[in-house]
Amino acid sequence: MSLKGAFGRIYDLTFREFPHRAEPGLTPIGNPGPESPVLLTGNYTETVRRLKKVLKNESAWLLVANSKGLNVWCAAGGGHLTHHDVISAIVTSGVGERVVNHTLILPQLGATGIERQKIVDATGWKALWGPARLEDLPAFLKQGHLATSRQRLMRFPFWERMEMATMWGIPMILLGLLAFTLLGGFSVGLSVSLSAAIVSFGMFAALPKLAVWGNRRWFTFALFAILGTLGGWLLLYSLNSFGWKSLLISCVGAVTEVMALSIDLAGTTPWYGSYINTFRNRAHIELVSDRCNGSAECVLVCPRAVFKMNGAKRKVDVVLPDNCIDCGACVVQCPQDALRFRYDDGRVAEASTVRRTRMNMLGRRTIVLESHERS
């Protein structure tokens, strides 16, 4: 890897608050021909880089849509990668003249924003859902373009959580170091940085076990705030032997870190629900069975295996409702508008609302819920 490339990667992985734009358009991978498959992705630099790596033994066309430099999941959920961007990529890249099979493989995690049927209607292309994770793509291509249930389920192993903790923690550590060094000297800055690191790595390590719903989440937050405070205080104590003052400084650092992280984690793919779920008025996925015609689109897009096709009824069953993280992908994709969110207070958010607002993490601010409709 070149030095410039190495710096590029470090920048991409540490300053994720800023968009990292790769050039959108059609990119050949290997030696693709007119029969080769076409895979869609967003233009986040790190995603494009990893896709090229994982597909290095394949011949395929990579169609990079303009997701404004954001990764697929965040861009789709925030309304920055929609079917409009996909249609635009198909039309403006001229991919249609390069391939004979007008079939586009979409990233499953884009399902919160990319309305599959709209692409079909506008371009005449066939569009199908790929696997949730890019390393399953080679297998997906070999097995005839249908993801297995295992490939549709989102995983978030320990190593990746540590990677994410690094991405999340470094800006906070640097910010803490800078701000608190200016305020109280280098040893204070250093101890606040240590608090930030403890909280960041600790919470990501424990993520699958974290209690994040309801009142139990306060215990989780308190635990990590205490751990971070103690770590920072011990360091400061050994450097400067401050007393209560150093304890207070470490506490401020750790509590800030916990607050920022708990907000930022909401909507994390596999374990942390989105804020469409307000904590006081929780949303639940609801299937209106009369409307379901068994197209099973929801089964294909759910990253949490909430649904299962019931062949005998020719309808879908909600088999694991507690797995739902309220990402809304199923609601957006259902051709029958058979899925919706129902809140504890009885109000519902129908498909039309969810499509308009996307995952709308700030749902509590802008989603206007339909009136108290009873199922």
Add this chain to the structure above:
Amino acid sequence: MRFDSGADKMSSFAFMKILESTPGRYDRGIWFLSRGRIGAVYETIAGSAACEGKAILDIGCGTGNVSIACASRGASVVGIDINAGMLEIARAKATSAGLEREIQFLEIGVAEIESRYGESTFDACVSCLAFSEMSAQEQAYAISTVHSLLKPGGICVIADEVTTRGRARRLLHGLTQAPFKLLAYVLAQATTRPVNGLAPLLQDAGFTGIEVARIWGDSFMIIQAKKGTTR
């Protein structure tokens, strides 16, 4: 694709939450970024493109400011944007200005226009702070599409941020603009990016009489071009 291994998986949800709230605050953010001067740009664009009875296409109409400025001059406007949240605000603003019948807002991108409107449909095409959101291929495609949608003699007016020329001026501009950029982002999550190289694209598409006006200390551009009457 896919949200790849961990790296971006959870990436920035706080970031995303902030972005999501953009539509409602977009106008205030852009007003602040331009230090109140953006309104004059909307009027300049409408003044060059719109008058009684003209058919106008507004590409990337956002919250509808240029569309409304054109419609209030008596033009009939089609405003297109790919952001449903922005369009909702645009429709509400048009309604409260009593212009809802003069403006049709559509949730489509440039790549979806041609299937709806034939060649030589519009007298003018306008666009403000939208080309900077497009990729290079999308920009080229948009400009050639605009050329075919315009009637002979029709005009195209594009306004967008540009990179300031000259290293010293660029540095000066960057430094003076930095606090505004930061504040506009923090308060309203509104941001703009420079777009360069539109004039050659217009030329390649067959436009003539291309005039570029640089304003705001060379950092903003209003570019106007005409479709020839014979081709």
